[in-house]
Amino acid sequence: MPNLKDLKTRINSVSSTQKITSAMKMVAAAKLRRAQEAAESGRPYAARMRSVIASLAAKADKNSASPLLVGREDVKTHLLVMISADKGLCGGFNGSIARLARQKINRLESEGKKVQVYVVGRKAADSLGSELAGKTFARIEGVQGGVIDYGNAADIAEKIISGFDDGSFDSVSMVYNQFVNAISQKVTHTSLIPAEVDASDADSADEGSFYDYEPEEAEIMGALLPRNLSTQLFSALLESSAAELAARMTAMDNATRNAGDMIDRLTLVYNRTRQANITKELIEIISGAEAL
């Protein structure tokens, strides 16, 4: 029979855990609103940029176009940008990024390509651990949480472009969590170099095939493509941090509820034990009295 004091201590410790999880849930919920707004208001820019890029890519000549747009033909090394959170306690958020990244790495390696990883955020890299040994191209932490600065995305993009130019890798893609709504995130894999052109963007590009360029097409491309890269990264960072907060809110909500259930169960056991002790003492007294 568990003793009463131990039970009381358990109940207290579970209820202080519950206080912490419910506070974390509320913090995440408060931050989520801002992050969600940021993610949603960042979408138009990224979308317009994509459609401009799509219309350029649709008409681009494979041979003369910038490799940033159409990619290199012979891909020896691939760079994977892996965007996860710096902090844990957000359910399957980091785990699912790590899983998809591992899948992609294994597939690329089975195709005989080398893989480099650009680690953004700590957690997914921690869970991949030694699998990333010798594969980390660069690592950046602390860009998420709080307000996300476009400058950070531009720095990452710059680093990617200089690596691409000196031939460290020949294609680039990223994995990140896309924010869908407060209770669900979508793990997404997008190609950055060559630029990904989806069907709907390409369709809308067809109508605008008679563009004039000022200055020359090549110059516009030169200015636009790096900018597109940082835009796509920026919007991925926004999406990812909104998704992280949403995931944390859900995870902490579940934890709070579980703690509540556990307190109920423990309280029941505590009361039963207390009752049993009282009954036992009464029996002892009564049988003692009868024996006289």
Place this chain on the structure above:
Amino acid sequence: MAETTQLELVTPARVMVSKAAEMVVVPGTEGLFGVLPRHSALLASLQRGVVEVYEAGKVIDRIMIDGGLADVTPEGVTILAERAVDLSVTSSQELKERAQNAGDAEAEFLNLAAEAL
């Protein structure tokens, strides 16, 4: 009502302006150009400068941008700019305060915007 062209000015953070205008003057890298309704399709890169929105022959809005891209179609013009400041609603003092808390590139832009007021 005169014919109008739809102006959209978008920054990474938000859609800053979305309105119909009579004419929009845009700072292209090869010089200022005006966009009227039914302008032919054009993709132009922009330099740092002021976008002016005309209504009834007068400038009603001035927005400073830090370079970017203009996607002109017969229906309207979409300006993609990394940084932009609406000069008609901010004061130069406010801009200077913002500049002090911003990074180098951003601060330079904000100070220039304060001068352009």
